[in-house]
Structure formats: C-alpha cells, structure tokens
Amino acid sequence: MLIQAALGDGLIVRALRTEGALPLLVEPPEGDGNWRHWLPALQELARTRLPDVGGLLLRGFDVLGEQPFQQLARAFGHELLGYEFGSTPRQAVEQGVYTSTEYPAHQVIPLHNEQSYTLAWPLKIWFHCVQPSVEGGETPIADSRLIYRRLDPALRERFAERRLMYVRNYGNGLDLPWEQAFNTADRAEVERFCRAGRIEFEWKADGELRTRQVCQAVARHPRTGDMVWFNQAHLFHVSNLAPAVREGLLAVVEDPLDLPRNVYYGDGSPLEEDALAQIRDVLDACTVRFPWQQGDVLMLDNMLVAHGRASFKGSRKVIVAMAEPAQE
Numbered sequence: 001m002l003i004q005a006a007l008g009d010g011l012i013v014r015a016l017r018t019e020g021a022l023p024l025l026v027e028p029p030e031g032d033g034n035w036r037h038w039l040p041a042l043q044e045l046a047r048t049r050l051p052d053v054g055g056l057l058l059r060g061f062d063v064l065g066e067q068p069f070q071q072l073a074r075a076f077g078h079e080l081l082g083y084e085f086g087s088t089p090r091q092a093v094e095q096g097v098y099t100s101t102e103y104p105a106h107q108v109i110p111l112h113n114e115q116s117y118t119l120a121w122p123l124k125i126w127f128h129c130v131q132p133s134v135e136g137g138e139t140p141i142a143d144s145r146l147i148y149r150r151l152d153p154a155l156r157e158r159f160a161e162r163r164l165m166y167v168r169n170y171g172n173g174l175d176l177p178w179e180q181a182f183n184t185a186d187r188a189e190v191e192r193f194c195r196a197g198r199i200e201f202e203w204k205a206d207g208e209l210r211t212r213q214v215c216q217a218v219a220r221h222p223r224t225g226d227m228v229w230f231n232q233a234h235l236f237h238v239s240n241l242a243p244a245v246r247e248g249l250l251a252v253v254e255d256p257l258d259l260p261r262n263v264y265y266g267d268g269s270p271l272e273e274d275a276l277a278q279i280r281d282v283l284d285a286c287t288v289r290f291p292w293q294q295g296d297v298l299m300l301d302n303m304l305v306a307h308g309r310a311s312f313k314g315s316r317k318v319i320v321a322m323a324e325p326a327q328e
C-alpha cells in the first residue's frame with residue numbers, strides 16, 4: 001500500500017515488506033534523488049512516522065559516502081554523537097561517523113539496542129550502505145516493543161525488578177583496551193567519566209581496568225511512552241560465546257569476574273541460562289531482514305528498534321551515525 005508523504009509533495013512511502021510496517025520505505029520519484037530538495041518532507045516523516053513504525057529506509061537518494069551521509073544525518077537537527085564507553089571495535093571516518101562493528105565477516109552480531117548496556121544512549125541511529133556485500137551482510141532489525149510484549153511476563157518482570165550488572169575487563173588481548181573504549185589514555189579522564197556515569201571502576205594489579213555498572217533491563221520511551229525491552233544481557237553473557245571459546249576463556253581466567261565481559265542480576269547473582277535462551281528465541285522470532293542496496297540509509301529510533309549484523313562474504317562497508325542523547 002502506498003502512502004503519500006505527510007507534506008503531499010511526491011515522495012513514495014510504503015512498507016518494504018508485506019508482513020509488517022517495519023521498515024517504512026521512502027523513495028523519491030524517479031529522476032529526483034536530491035535529498036536536500038526533499039528534506040522538509042523527510043523531516044516531517046521522521047517526526048510523524050518514526051515514533052510509530054520505528055524505522056525509515058531511505059532509498060534512491062543521492063547519498064553515497066561518509067560526508068554526504070554525515071550531512072544528511074545532521075540535517076535532522078541534532079549534532080552527531082561520539083562513541084564513548086564503546087563495547088566493540090569501530091573507527092571514526094568523519095566527525096560523528098563511524099565504521100560499523102569491525103568483527104570478522106563470519107561472525108553474527110545479535111540484535112541489540114545501541115549502548116543499552118549503559119545508563120545513557122542515543123535516541124537515533126543511522127546506517128548507510130556504501131558497499132553491500134556479495135552475500136549476506138544484512139542489518140537485521142526488530143521492534144523492541146514487540147519483543148517486550150512477547151517475552152514471558154514473569155521473566156520480564158524479574159529482569160525489570162532486579163536490573164542488570166555489566167562487568168567488563170579491558171585489554172590483555174581479550175577485549176578492547178580501555179584506551180580505545182574510553183577514547184583516552186588518561187586514567188583521570190576515565191575515572192571522571194565513570195563517576196559521572198555511575199560506573200564502578202577498579203585498576204587491577206596488572207594495570208588493566210575493570211568496570212561494573214547496574215543498568216535497566218526495560219525502559220519507557222521518553223516521547224511515545226511505550227515500554228521496550230532494552231538491554232544486552234543475551235549479548236554480554238558468557239553463554240553468548242561459542243562453546244569452544246567459552247571453555248577456552250574459562251580455562252584461562254581463574255575467576256569468572258575476570259572474563260572480558262559478563263552480565264549478572266543487579267545484585268551480582270547469576271542470570272539463568274534458560275531465561276537467556278528464551279530471550280534469544282523471542283529475538284529470533286521478531287527479526288526482520290532485508291538486503292542492502294548501495295546508497296541506502298536506514299534511520300532507526302534506537303529505543304524502539306534493535307539491530308544486528310548477519311555474516312557475509314565479499315567486501316562490505318556500512319557506516320553509522322548517532323544523535324539525540326538520552327538517559328535513564
């Protein structure tokens with residue numbers, strides 16, 4: 001079903017899939033892909049439709065590369081954010097524009113809401129496909145409201161009440177160096193950041209850093225009022241690792257608290273692995289996939305929609321920008 005853009009000026013707006021509205025596909029009429037010409041209509045769609053559907057896929061506009069993408073993302077009225085306290089390797093390619101997570105091509109990145117393992121996160125996140133891979137490489141997405149509704153209420157309420165404690169150990173060749181995660185080599189700057197973010201920190205005897213932070217498991221969207229499943233327990237927990245990797249790590253570290261990353265209930269007690277398995281099943285059932293086309297820009301409300309990455313073959317380049325800081 002086609003829906004005319006809110007300003008009625010000719011954009012073609014329709015659901016990409018017959019199975020649901022996410023993502024909403026937005027295209028210009030043939031021969032007029034100048035996004036600046038369409039900016040008022042795009043801004044209106046972001047204002048009126050994004051809170052409802054959660055994701056807009058802009059296709060066929062003249063956006064290709066770091067600087068045009070940066071200009072488009074900034075045009076929605078908010079300065080782009082940095083990537084402090086990151087959990088995965090990325091490289092800045094322009095101010096506020098980063099590579100997507102630089103994991104090996106064969107690895108799958110599970111669904112997650114960006115920086116939902118912290119008490120502060122971006123409300124908006126954009127992805128731009130500069131080069132689609134030959135095979136695979138999709139950015140799967142899922143409605144976080146739907147995930148919340150489909151989870152077992154008892155599990156959902158237990159997680160919400162007890163909250164989650166993320167424990168991270170940086171460096172030692174096992175995870176990001178703390179200098180990369182915090183974008184500084186200054187210990188005092190790290191400590192200031194941690195105190196401001198209610199992050200417990202500890203400099204260990206080997207000079208490396210351990211942090212603990214108690215965060216939300218669910219959240220209420222500040223504008224729509226919707227309840228969303230909003231955490232990365234299934235991703236940070238040691239059970240997310242392949243069995244051989246998990247066994248190898250546990251053989252190396254004497255104390256489970258020395259694992260590169262893990263997650264517990266807020267009081268430090270262990271999470272039930274069967275609960276995490278249920279969560280992963282619901283995430284899988286809610287997943288939406290579509291193939292990238294070169295030049296695509298996917299705009300997501302980061303609280304309403306989770307994202308991930310499929311494995312791929314061949315060259316792939318997808319870059320990311322974030323905006324509108326929010327916090328618990």
